[in-house]
Amino acid sequence: MQEIYKKIRNHPDFLNLVKTRKRISWLLTTIIIFCYFAFIIIIAFAPNIFSQKIFSDSVITLGIIIGLLIILLSILLTGVYVYIANKKLDEINNKVIKKITAN
């Protein structure tokens, strides 16, 4: 197995896989961490922002909407990652493995 690992390590297709996966996973991680900590920091420093009402004839506040959006965003982003990984990353991965183990 170590022989195979060695062959794969510097293979351009493998490097391409690593680069693509890295870009996607860190981009999505940054988005969720940023949104969550922005939410927490607003609550700590400027809770009044979240007390604003979104429509004049409704009691629903911005905070509740943002909170629900973060829940939906978490689900959406995991869905996006799984979709990309199944469609794209796995394809590259299988190609790399096939190429290396074939010869």
Add this chain to the structure above:
Amino acid sequence: MNFSLLSILFILTSFGVYANDSQPVNPSEINITAVVMFIIFISITLGITYWAAKKTRSASDFYTAGGSISGFQNGLAIAGDYMSAASFLGISGLVFASGFDGLIYSIGFLVGWPVILFLLAERLRNLGKYTFTDAVSFRLQAMPIRSLAACGTLAVVILYLIAQMVGAGKLIQILFGLPYSVAVLIVGLLMICYVTFGGMLATTWVQTIKAILLLFGATFLALAVLNQFEFSFNALFTEAISNHRLGEAIMSPGGLISDPVSAISLGLALMFGTAGLPHILMRFFTVKDAKQARSSVFFATSFIGYFYILTFVIGFGAIVMLTNNPAFLDGVGNILGGNNMAAVHLSKAVGGDVFLGFISAVAFATILAVVSGLTLAGASAISHDLYASLFCHGKAQEKREVMVSRISTIMLGVVAILLGITFEKQNVAYMVGLAFAIAASVNFPILFFSMYWSRLTTRGAFIGGAAGLLTAILCVLFGPIVWVDILGNTKAIFPYKYPALFSMSIAFVTIIIISYLDKSPRAKEEMVAFDDQFVRAQTGLGAEGVVIH
């Protein structure tokens, strides 16, 4: 049928002799539907355990159900493992008491999931075998790393177990009218039964069934509430504001998080603690490959997110339907049994005794599912990380390893029962917080660095992880909750309730510094070994139980 007779029968069948125990039980408190539903749940799960026991032979069966669980079912089981009674009753109770603030907790408990998926799940599945420690010790020295990770695991498991046990005892006391210690005993014995005989397969099914019941029950509760307002959220909120003593303040951030340090510290603990919970990480080895691991997180996140939205509606529904209803209030206008009972009372208000019985049984099932997962993770740390890998240097006979894990399960169960009874009158709320802080400051950093940083050495991981563990424990011990509220001192030595910001920083910084300073030959080998580990983590080549075509 006579209610009290049935309950005594129930206790007798569980324990043989408990007939003389004088119970301060109000017969009206015993709900026949609850008891019947619960007996049905126990019968089904014990039946499954019997079936699973016949299939559980090898170590891989015991720890990971042989890697045979589908991504969808694993997602449900993860949700069942994670949605504890604390999140169902506690968060809806928090929403009932202070509105918006409940949402802050729900979101914190949810946002760790995407992070687990993006950074950990696939690599963990590709590198590990039974526990997350396998992945960490892939290229690091087994002895120190496994001992540290086992300490981290056991600390998290035991703290979490105590909190669950005490919660379970109190909840069952109220719901079923059973004495506290009997309730703790029932939970402990059932959990020992599931895990010892049925291993991961039985545990997974208990969690799956519980997740379905809980999602179904919570959906029904939320729909019943919304139905009263013709599905207008605005009408529900308006009515809640006019009923609640805090008025419009329930729609905005309140006093839960007042200073920025606590806010960020709590946020870190919730987000990264989830990514370091051993019983959760273990679930990624129950699926076939990285692809299934990935999809389990998607399903789990969807179920958990949906569930938290429901708890928010349920909490507001409780404000509307319970606040001015004398049937659910004590003499001074507080809700019977405390805020955590809001969801339970609401179930009676919308669905009568039958639905109250259903929700009570679901709450009981919820506790069982969570403690079973915890106990299995703790037993694996003892048998796989300590016994097989350290004591036998990886050469343990498989049969003996499985036997050790079964014995560890029984021991952990007994410890949980005893501690549950010991801590009956104590404030245990800080224990879940401490468990998350330890998970975020020990398990998460060593797991994260081992996968992402080639320069990590054994020495760095061990000293850094130990520093994180120690800091988390000391900060809680000298913090406002334990030092002031429980031990009765006047002023806290460590001023913040949540230690994660400090303990995580100390763990990360120490790991980096010590690893850089480590010039031993062993350290060089570990850095070289990162290359092979990296290829396996990325491609899944050579991963446990994965066949490459």
